[in-house]
Amino acid sequence: QKEVEQNSGPLSVPEGAIASLNCTYSDRGSQSFFWYRQYSGKSPELIMFIYSNGDKEDGRFTAQLNKASQYVSLLIRDSQPSDSATYLCAVGLASNYQLIWGAGTKLIIKP
C-alpha cells in the first residue's frame, strides 16, 4: 500500500517565524512531489512542486526533497496569519498518473 504520512498538527507558529512542514512517503520510485494549501471550506490549491533532490524556492516558500530518505518538506519564511491553512502533501507514483495524498497538516500562524 502506497502511503504518504504527515503530522496532522495543529502546528502553531508565531507570525514572522519559519513554518516547517514535513511529509514522508513509502513508494521509493515516486517521481513528483506537490504541496497544496487548503483553506477551510475551499478546494486545494497548488503552491509548490518539486521533482529533483535538493531545494526549490518560490518567494517565501521552499520545498525540500530527499529521495534517499523519502521525505519532502515545505518551509514558509516570514509566516503570515494568511498562511493559516491545512497543507496537503501529494506524491506522484512512478507506476501511473495518480497522486497519493497525505492527511494534511493544519498550520496556525499566531499574530
Next chain:
Amino acid sequence: SAVISQKPSRDICQRGTSLTIQCQVDSQVTMMFWYRQQPGQSLTLIATANQGSEATYESGFVIDKFPISRPNLTFSTLTVSNMSPEDSSIYLCSVDSTGGTEAFFGQGTRLTVV
C-alpha cells in the same frame, strides 16, 4: 493552469435521491478525477473519468453508487445515487496539467444528505 467550473457548489438532498455534479474545464484535458473529502479528512479518490470508456473506480467505490460520464475532453459528471447521510461530504473534480501530474481542482460541491 486550467480553469475548472464545478456545480452545484452546495446542495441539501433527501435520502434516497440522487444528485449529479458537473465539472467543466476551459481546455481539453486527458485525465479527470473525482474525489471525496469528508470533514477534517484528506482527499479520497473515487474514480478516474476516462473519455470514451468506463470510469476506473478505486477500491470501495462502485459504478452503481457513483456513475460517471465523460462525453468529451472538457466535461464530466459524477452522480451520487440513492443517497444516505453517510454520503454527506465535499466532492471535488480535479484535472491534471498538460505534460505533468499536478492536479487542479474545481471549487467543490458540499453535499448534505438529510
